[in-house]
Amino acid sequence: MSDVALELASITKRFGQLTALDAAALRARRGTVHALLGENGAGKTTLMRIAFGMLRPDAGRITVEGAERSFASPTDAIAAGIGMVHQHFTLVPAMTVAENIALGGRGRFRPVQIRDAILALSDRTGLAVDPSARIEDLPAGAQQRVEILKALSRDTRILILDEPTAVLTPTESRELLQKARELVSEGGTAILITHKLRDALEFADDITVLRRGSTVWSGSASEATEEALVAAMLGGERLNTEFEPNAGTTTAGAGATVLSLQNVGVRDTTGVERLVSVTLSVHAGEIIGIAAVEGNGQRELLRVLSGRMKASNGEVRIPPVVGFIPEDRHRDALIQDFSLRDNIALLGAGARRGVVNWTAIGKRTRDLIQDYDVRAPDELTPARSLSGGNQQKLVVGREIDGSQTALVAENPSRGLDVQATAAVHTRIRAARDAGMAVVIYSSDLDEVLALAGRVVVVHAGKVSEPPRQYDSIGRAMLGLAVK
């Protein structure tokens, strides 16, 4: 049997205009934990979906244990000995552990046999679960164990774990990663998708780094240094030339404090701390940029700042109405079936009483359409019929052009083309110049730097303010010491 368990060579994958993977490569040796590192959107998950047969590559070769393969579906990949644990749970909450593990198998469901098989597997791997427990009653760590057992139950020799620790507490995460190490000692192979540098260095044998769809670094973990990996992940040179590098530094002179948080904490419904003792103030006439790797609490921070979420503790001082541009425009910003006018009427709808002045709102909508260059026939057009860029321009207009004194924007240029992005940026800068207090988060650090005068980093629910430099911010985002 070959020493290489899984080899992906020159994998290219395009989605329309976007090249998600550009000749990406990965070589996972038998009996090792292999970490696949990269920023958000670097193509890690896409590459692994190709390895698991969920996507077909446009070019490139997949070799499993020495034999070249072509997967039409995950069923083929499973037959070849590959298992995958997805970033989000794929379990049926109302069903038991045994039923979930049996799900997707063939033939009859034999409860006793399944139970025995799970207990045997559980014994062998040390992943303790109760086969008769219902998924919805289990904590996240136990659900993750079930996911792994499910993947292993199909004679899996290569296990792909996509951000397995994203939903786990720090203790659960360490246990899980240690378990992964034990599993490979029996000759299996684990591929760990992560953006946590420390996890990769501590638990992996080999590391592959992806950046913007290409493999930019690969080698053994013992040879890797934090510096080399940070440089590889973030890139030595600027790749994205869309944004003016220092356009954000011109702050129009900070005014009074508009948004202020004092020791604010947020716990989610399961009791996990998403924000820990955050203190932050935003002044009139400045743009504060938030930089963070997905899932570090920036989502909660933006919602607390905009009054869309209540803090669990601490003191929050914000104006009654804060403009908010959410990341998921279709779900949170617009009602697709409503007309443009009715979408503009959403602003302040919660506090409105009596009769709606549709004439005034109609006029306001026409003005916004004109001022913000929204391409729409008239104000009664349904929002659904507008392109993403035009929808976003309308949202930006609504959230800026009113009595608001503060604006919170989350990935405001997501899904927009270059022109629409530039238009949105111009508006956000104009809002700052007009004296609004602005907070902007973008998963693209270049965009944050293009707009913000100050950059605040959120890592593991805590905020810090490193020097406004690419490298320092990058290190802080990954939770490393800032030099």
Add this chain to the structure above:
Amino acid sequence: MAFVVDMLVHATPLMITGLAVAIAFRAGVWNIGADGQFIAGATAAAWVGVSAPVEIRWLALIAALVAGVIAGAIWAAGAAWLRSRFGVLEVISTIMLNFIATYGASFLVRGPLQEPTHVYPQTSGIVSGAHMPVLVSGTRLHWGFVIGTVLAAMAWWVMKYSATGFKVRASGVNPFAARSAGLIDVSRVTTIAFVVSGAVAGMAGAIEVTGVTFALYENISPGYGYTAIAVALLAGLNPLGVIGTGILFGALETAAGTMQRNIGIPSTTASVIEAVVILAVIAIAQLRANRVTRTV
């Protein structure tokens, strides 16, 4: 003329329960319980109408109608509370409450509220002061039909022009955007719409008792609250449209009875026609929606 009167008399409960369903559905609340709320309203109205001490016209009638409204609202409020507090699906809770209302009314007309001779499973007749005035003298057509039409027009106006109506529509179509972009208290808005929906259905029950039956019987509702769903959907959840579709369904049911009596066509034929109409309307709506998305 007799047919028109019968049609409108039949249409009244369908129209008002249809309106109740439309209000709830607009708020994204799947109130399948208009039938239970109708029965609760009818029961309360009958109880007040039977035991009203005074024969003063209007006062007894108004008391009976108010009792019906309150009973319907309470019947819906139970499900609304379960929904907002524990996330219990209203589709299930309202159906269950329908059974409780149906058999609860059965128990009452055979027990505590049974007429004094204890022969028939029904209450005594309500006092004459609680009778709904007749609209066209010499016919059964009563003012309930007018009340229903006015209610529908009011609901239409509220939905279209008032801040409250806008909150209801926004919460129903996209609760996420209503919450995030509109800062609307979606849970509060939908709960209120749910209770109002129950109140309207309760009103329908009270109108039926005070205008048509003058007593509470077992099976006072032959499933009005279920047909109401078809009435509301066929109207595209538009309160004004409910007037038209309510009359259409009233006509179908009246005609079904007449046809069976006169020429022996099974009255279930009307149900078949109703179902075909609904399917056709849904199919056309879907075809239109598909065409829109395809051209974009």
